[in-house]
Amino acid sequence: MTTAPPASDPRSPEPAAPLVTAAEIRAHLRDSPQPVFYLSRSATNLVGLDRWVGGFHYVTLSDSWDGAHPRSFTPTNIPAIEPRGNVNVANWLLGNDQVQAYIASRTPAGYRPQIVLAMFDETSERLCAQLGYDLIMPSVALRTRLDSKIVTTQLGDEAGAASVPNLLTTITGWEDLRAQAEQAGLGERLVIQLAYGDSGRTTYFVASKTDFDRIANEIVGPRIKAMRHIEHLPLAAEAVITRAGTVVGPVLREITGHPELTAYRGGWSGSEMYPGLVDDGTRHRIGSLIERFCGRLAEEGYRGILEVSILLDTDTGEVYLGELNPRISGSSAHSNLTPGDTTPPLFAYHLLEYSGREFSLDLDAIRAEREAALAGQEWSTLVIQYPGPHVDRIVASPGTGRYRIIDGAAGLVFVDAERDWQGLADGEDAFWFRAIGDGDICGPGVDAGMLVIRARAQEEHYALTPLVKRLIPAVQSAYRGERIGTITRYWRAGVRVLREKLGR
Structure with missing residues (x-):
């Protein structure tokens, strides 16, 4: 289970006062002795957090800085046959004696280490509990349930954050698929998704029986999401759900499907932002959709960072809910851009949520400040x-x-x-x-x-x-x-x- 540290300095008998102003929040992040350790193969997604969070450390399998970063650690006893896969890497690092010694040496008396992981499983949760670490991420069980594209669609509908017109169904074959799609008015061209999996690998485009036959073994039987094919602009934004509301990051255009970057059709390879990507009205509609959706996720007990993909219909201007990534995502590199010295990176609000401190947020002011700081930038x-x-x-x-x-x-x-x-x-x-x-x-x-x-x-x-x-x-x-x-x-x-x- 994930837990938060005490709501005050453990050496003080008096509870700490709530954080109210932006300056107080920034000072708390900078000055708190609470240590936070991000364990991953590399630090890519959360680079720069150490500028804002005084106790933030990177623990990685590969040292991207060649020893030059004072708050980065890579163990020297990595086996010749190194762990592979994000979850295996996280669990290997958690179980490594050098990593445990590093964490212990940087954890002040009276504090429990906080652990941040992008990908993890039940073994990760068990290791953290055994070691006395607080894994400050939503639980595996909750993430797994919400990660389903079927569940995302259902919760979005309940929140008034609609997906592209679709069917959540099972099929027995080509004729069954066509009959259901015709009854639902989805058209001849369909996009079919399995409940789980990277979008580039479990999203299929079906406009003919030939298309269907190539993937029939994958989509016949399990519950699927069958959507109308639309011409769209693929967008995404990260957000952080806190007890004081949802902080939404910048709207990004996804970089997907380029063979120079990925072998998977629809596979994600990065993000971009630039003036004119969307107009102000569309940006606010996207933000409102994400806030409604995140409000529903909060009812499920979700707290912290996530990414929401958005489909902007280029023919009608409609904004649709796409997928949910209930974790630190590839978009984090953009979300944590901090131009100037007053706009904290988005992930800082995740750390604030798990800090144990009471706080309030002026969401309108945060939104305006972030938009102003990034205005006109590419x-x-x-x-x-x-x-x-x-x-x-x-x-x-x-x-x-x-x-x-x-x-x-x-x-x-x-x-x-x-x-x-x-x-x-x-x-x-x-x-x-x-x-x-x-x-x-x-x-x-x-x-x-x-x-x-x-x-x-x-x-x-x-x-x-x-x-x-x-x-x-x-x-x-x-x-x-x-x-x-x-x-x-x-x-x-x-x-x-x-x-x-x-x-x-």
Whole structure:
């Protein structure tokens, strides 16, 4: 179970006064001795939180900063066959003796360590409980239930946050699907989703029996969501549900389905924001829909960070609820942009919710301040994959830091090993945050890191911009690997599977 620390300094007999003003909240986040540890393969999604939260630490499997960050820790006893998968990485880190020692050494007397995880399971919850850590995330059971696209649609309907016209149903075959779709008025072109899974892998586009036959084994039998196909703008926004209301992050345009970035049709590869993405009226309608939906989630007991995808019908202007990601998401890099020195990153409100302190929020003022701080700015985050084509041990990789964008094939020139991208001044700079570095084992499709630029990534018609098309291979070409032989590769895979089954 997730728990919150005491509502006051444990060494003080008097309860702490509620936090009322924005300045008080900022000061509390900065000065509180409460330690918070983010455990992940890399720190990508929450980079920059340490600027605002005095007790925030990164504990990662891969050190993106090469030892230069004072509040980042990577254990030295990582096995030759390293854990794979976000959940396995989190559980391995939780069980690691060096990680436990690091956490203990940075936890003041009278405090319990707070743990932040993007992906976790029941084992993670059990480990945290056994170690005396507070996992300050919604429970696995709640996240799993809400993560269902079926449940999301149902709760959205109850909250007045409608999805694209759809059926929640089961089908026996092509004729059954067509009969149900015709009765519901969904049209000839359908989008079909399974209850669980990444949208790029469990979302199917069906306009003919040929389309259906290719995926029949996946969608016949289980409960599915069958939607009308619409021409839409794919948008997303993160939000934080607190006892004082919901704080909504910036509206983002998703970067999906580009073969230069992902092998999956509809697969997510980043986000962008820019002036004119949506008009003020649409932005407010999106914010209102998210707030209504989050109010319903709060009734289910959800607290903290989540991401909501939004579909904007480009023919009618209608705003629809898409999917729910009840976790830290890829959008977090944008949500935690903090231009100026008065606008906290969105995830700071998650930490505030789990701080144990009483507080109030002026949601209108927070919204206005965030919109003003980001007005007129262009930002894009691009998740770039290792190009392969083989499974390699990395022997050279581009370091984390600021780069200068230049003309020509090289594309990027290293400038400075900065810790995060908040200081990017203009469109001539870029920031590369490395997730895979020297010595790591990497193959095609593995995320190598995130590139951040102060420019748009996509044209109006969804094609990547010429700049981005040039920068992707520039990053990938900076990686060099030595191929791992087939026998070694399969031996490693077999040992890893066996170890994970044994829980070691």
